Amino acid sequence: MTAKADRKVLFGGRGDEARTGNILEFEGVSLAFGGVKAVDGVTFHVREGELFSIIGPNGAGKTSIFNCLSGVYKPQEGSVKWRGEQLLGQRPDLIASKGMARTFQNIELFEHMTVIENLMLGRHVRMQSGWVSDMLYVGRTNRDELANRAVVEDIIDFLEIEEWRKYPVALLPYGIQKRVELGRALAMEPELLLLDEPVAGMNLEETEDMARFILDIRFELGIAMILVEHDMGLVMDIADRIMVLDFGQKIAEGTPDEVSANPAVIKAYLGEEV
Amino acid sequence: MRGRPLLYTSYQEDQSLLNTWTKKLMAALFLALLLIAPFGIVPGLGFLGDNDWVKLMSQVFIFAIGALGLNLLTGLAGQVSLGHSFFLGIGAYTAAWLGGEAGGALLGEGLPMWVWLPAAAVVPAIIGLIVGPTAVRVRGLYLAIVTLGLVIIGEYVFRNWKGLTGGSQSGRTHPEFQFKFWKEGTPLFDFGQDATIAGFQISSEVSTYMLMLGFAVAAVLVAKNIQRSRTGRAFQAIRDRDVAAEVMGVNEFKYKLLAFGLSSAFAGFAGALLASFVGRSIPERFDLFLAVQFIAMIIIGGAGTVSGTLMGAAFVLILPRVVRDLTDWGAAIVESGEGVLAWIGDLFIATSPDDFGLINTLPGVGPGLSVDQLNGVLFGLLIVLFLIFEPLGLYGIWLRIRNYWKGWPFTY
Numbered sequence: 001m002t003a004k005a006d007r008k009v010l011f012g013g014r015g016d017e018a019r020t021g022n023i024l025e026f027e028g029v030s031l032a033f034g035g036v037k038a039v040d041g042v043t044f045h046v047r048e049g050e051l052f053s054i055i056g057p058n059g060a061g062k063t064s065i066f067n068c069l070s071g072v073y074k075p076q077e078g079s080v081k082w083r084g085e086q087l088l089g090q091r092p093d094l095i096a097s098k099g100m101a102r103t104f105q106n107i108e109l110f111e112h113m114t115v116i117e118n119l120m121l122g123r124h125v126r127m128q129s130g131w132v133s134d135m136l137y138v139g140r141t142n143r144d145e146l147a148n149r150a151v152v153e154d155i156i157d158f159l160e161i162e163e164w165r166k167y168p169v170a171l172l173p174y175g176i177q178k179r180v181e182l183g184r185a186l187a188m189e190p191e192l193l194l195l196d197e198p199v200a201g202m203n204l205e206e207t208e209d210m211a212r213f214i215l216d217i218r219f220e221l222g223i224a225m226i227l228v229e230h231d232m233g234l235v236m237d238i239a240d241r242i243m244v245l246d247f248g249q250k251i252a253e254g255t256p257d258e259v260s261a262n263p264a265v266i267k268a269y270l271g272e273e274v
Numbered sequence: 275m276r277g278r279p280l281l282y283t284s285y286q287e288d289q290s291l292l293n294t295w296t297k298k299l300m301a302a303l304f305l306a307l308l309l310i311a312p313f314g315i316v317p318g319l320g321f322l323g324d325n326d327w328v329k330l331m332s333q334v335f336i337f338a339i340g341a342l343g344l345n346l347l348t349g350l351a352g353q354v355s356l357g358h359s360f361f362l363g364i365g366a367y368t369a370a371w372l373g374g375e376a377g378g379a380l381l382g383e384g385l386p387m388w389v390w391l392p393a394a395a396v397v398p399a400i401i402g403l404i405v406g407p408t409a410v411r412v413r414g415l416y417l418a419i420v421t422l423g424l425v426i427i428g429e430y431v432f433r434n435w436k437g438l439t440g441g442s443q444s445g446r447t448h449p450e451f452q453f454k455f456w457k458e459g460t461p462l463f464d465f466g467q468d469a470t471i472a473g474f475q476i477s478s479e480v481s482t483y484m485l486m487l488g489f490a491v492a493a494v495l496v497a498k499n500i501q502r503s504r505t506g507r508a509f510q511a512i513r514d515r516d517v518a519a520e521v522m523g524v525n526e527f528k529y530k531l532l533a534f535g536l537s538s539a540f541a542g543f544a545g546a547l548l549a550s551f552v553g554r555s556i557p558e559r560f561d562l563f564l565a566v567q568f569i570a571m572i573i574i575g576g577a578g579t580v581s582g583t584l585m586g587a588a589f590v591l592i593l594p595r596v597v598r599d600l601t602d603w604g605a606a607i608v609e610s611g612e613g614v615l616a617w618i619g620d621l622f623i624a625t626s627p628d629d630f631g632l633i634n635t636l637p638g639v640g641p642g643l644s645v646d647q648l649n650g651v652l653f654g655l656l657i658v659l660f661l662i663f664e665p666l667g668l669y670g671i672w673l674r675i676r677n678y679w680k681g682w683p684f685t686y
């Protein structure tokens with residue numbers, strides 16, 4: 001930390017706090033679309049502050065797990081617990097307000113809004129001003145807007161997107177949009193961050209930048225993450241633990257070393273022959 | 275600061291309503307212009323002092339308030355509504371009931387303006403919140419159809435509730451613009467009478483104009499404030515991507531309902547002003563055409579922006595007037611029969627029953643389109659053209675001009 005002492009630390013640098021236990025318990029969850037079992041009795045736990053990764057071939061059910069977590073899909077079976085509290089059946093916006101944020105596989109930014117506005121929207125759950133004071137832009141609204149703008153500017157600094165801040169996001173290059181989406185999720189000051197293929201479609205340099213941001217989030221901010229990614233090199237480098245999915249089922253879980261040595265994983269990735 | 279006028283030294287400055295000197299100056303000049311225009315002393319715009327122009331501009335202000343409401347719902351929150359005129363009607367009749375003459379044939383309590391005008395915003399908002407839950411559960415075209423239903427039901431109720439509305443035959447009068455404490459006979463100030471203020475002669479048209487301008491400015495401030503704060507961002511997020519908005523913590527149902535309620539409040543307020551401004555209304559005034567006019571305003575102006583909405587309101591109301599003036603002018607030239615202009619004009623304008631022309635200036639039915647029909651056609655055409663070629667509307671055109679001058683003389 002000392003090397004970076006001059007840099008502004010987001011959210012008061014929670015990374016130093018020691019916390020233990022599970023932040024998330026995903027138990028026996030099954031989700032089917034008609035005949036297709038997208039998620040089939042999957043169980044995993046994420047520890048506080050951990051970088052947990054989910055990998056698996058296309059259509060394995062990774063994005064579906066995210067959608068179950070954030071309340072977009074309603075699984076038919078199982079339970080999802082947030083520090084002991086049942087999340088299943090809760091509205092997405094309530095789940096978000098508990099401290100779960102995410103990015104999307106196909107960028108889902110608010111394209112007509114500027115970078116600042118997108119990040120300020122991320123602050124929505126952290127702001128209180130209601131429509132009456134918003135109409136008059138006095139009191140609470142004025143204070144909230146200013147204080148949260150300062151947080152948003154810190155995030156813009158952190159992600160090095162200063163030059164884009166006033167652009168409508170639809171006009172930004174793809175790699176920057178991915179970064180803005182990470183910024184919007186970070187703006188929620190989450191305790192668990194779901195990243196769905198954050199480096200998909202990026203070149204090497206962009207991938208390295210993104211990896212650096214993810215590690216900073218992990219170590220400086222102490223935010224637990226679930227990372228879904230096809231870039232095996234990245235996952236093996238930065239994940240604490242990895243779960244492997246195939247056809248909606250969990251086929252392995254463990255440290256990067258354990259998983260890469262697991263015969264079932266090798267089979268799923270390389271086919272029957274090995 | 276000198277030398278770098280665009281350097282913000284605080285977020286407060288950057289987030290303020292008018293965050294550049296140019297914007298501050300433009301807004302001040304524009305407001306000053308509107309304030310002196312009705313006295314007919316603006317060089318080149320002297321006609322704005324004519325009584326019919328003062329009245330037309332007052333209507334522009336009233337329609338602008340209604341359009342700002344629709345812009346909140348459709349432009350910001352992305353919910354298409356054909357039901358705006360329904361809420362204008364509710365506002366107008368709420369005002370009529372509370373502010374109308376007491377003891378007459380029609381319902382009326384004779385209460386002062388400070389009661390009936392706010393009520394004309396609150397009652398439609400409440401009704402908006404009651405019907406809202408049904409409406410906000412459906413999306414896109416279905417919402418358009420549900421809200422269309424509102425207009426039809428509204429017109430039916432208004433037509434048949436003769437005790438309140440006077441029915442289709444005679445309609446009813448609406449309360450006058452007067453400042454009163456309560457129900458006393460002589461008002462503190464009567465916008466219906468010419469007055470002398472500090473030695474200045476002010477006609478009733480001009481004082482009414484000033485009142486409408488004041489309401490419009492207040493509506494602009496409220497609309498702008500909503501747009502640039504938490505509530506407005508939630509609306510826009512739902513418009514752009516509703517699922518992502520929810521995942522980011524926006525309660526979709528709550529904010530859609532809020533947009534519906536707020537837009538109904540603006541509509542009701544404008545409805546009461548419009549009915550009182552005109553003085554008398556029939557239930558048919560609050561029909562689908564009125565709703566379409568509002569949609570035209572935000573489409574032509576550029577959905578989603580306050581300044582675009584204002585431009586759209588002015589454009590839609592002033593266009594018919596300009597078309598009529600131009601036609602009259604053209605007809606006069608044709609009648610005079612002199613020069614090449616008359617010859618060209620004759621191709622378009624029919625001045626006698628056996629004459630052929632696209633536009634017909636004769637009273638009654640004749641060949642070609644009447645000026646009113648022509649305006650209808652122009653409207654439809656404009657909406658289609660803007661939807662296809664300039665989705666940002668007049669606002670987009672203005673942006674382009676502004677960016678051109680920003681980069682001048684480098685026209686990259």
Ligand SMILES: Nc1ncnc2c1ncn2[C@@H]1O[C@H](COP(=O)(O)OP(=O)(O)OP(=O)(O)O)[C@@H](O)[C@H]1O
Pocket residue numbers: 033036037038056057058059060061062063064065105
């Ligand atoms: N809304 C939906 N309706 C129907 N089927 C769906 C839906 N969402 C996902 N599926 C199906 O569920 C399965 C899992 O999809 P999912 O998107 O979760 O895979 P994934 O692991 O994220 O794949 P990828 O690596 O390609 O992103 C697929 O067979 C997919 O077709």
Ligand SMILES: [Mg+2]
Pocket residue numbers: 062063064105
């Ligand atoms: Mg996926």
